[in-house]
């Protein structure tokens with residue numbers, strides 16, 4: 568039997584510790600679908616950034632594009648940094664596993680955050696994301712997918728990143744679609760690319776755009 572660990576607390580502690588040095592990646596917008604997300608959300612609408620990190624570059628770009636932004640993050644230091652960097656947005660300390668919004672948002676994004684969840688929490692947070700959107704609202708999701716031949720996706724999930732142990736798991740296309748499609752989320756965009764960085768090594772990055780019907 569696999570070891571049962573409190574992965575939300577583990578990740579909260581790890582991300583709190585790396586918050587001050589996380590800048591390298593957080594300044595870069597990944598892939599090509601984010602601009603489609605910006606174009607798909609009702610202009611001036613309310614957007615939820617799930618795992619908002621330092622607020623850069625996503626919350627900042629959203630604010631600059633006229634959106635009303637709420638960022639949530641489990642790590643207190645991330646929230647503190649984001650408030651300083653993007654004062655025009657609102658940031659609160661909250662785990663995505665605890666969020667309970669109901670049809671309040673025109674757009675939701677989760678960039679490299681839902682991969683920090685184990686499968687039961689992933690399914691649960693998928694439901695919370697869908698519930699937080701208005702009908703016609705758009706969800707932008709960025710994750711890593713498993714790519715090594717014969718990889719046991721649940722075998723190597725406690726990883727050391729930037730010197731801190733944390734939980735991180737790749738999700739296959741079928742798993743993501745299996746979570747969101749039954750929630751009435753229609754896929755309207757998809758993109759794949761490979762990234763290599765010092766902090767995270769080789770990552771096979773997948774981007775999804777869903778619309779709530």
Ligand SMILES: C[S@@+](CC[C@H](N)C(=O)[O-])C[C@H]1O[C@@H](n2cnc3c(N)ncnc32)[C@H](O)[C@@H]1O
Nearest residue numbers: 578582593618619620640641642662663678679
């Ligand atoms: C890889 S960073 C991504 C930050 C930002 N989305 C970006 O792309 O720059 C992951 C973020 O998710 C946050 N996080 C981890 N577990 C979380 C949880 N359960 N609920 C909310 N945020 C969480 C971390 O504190 C961290 O800020």
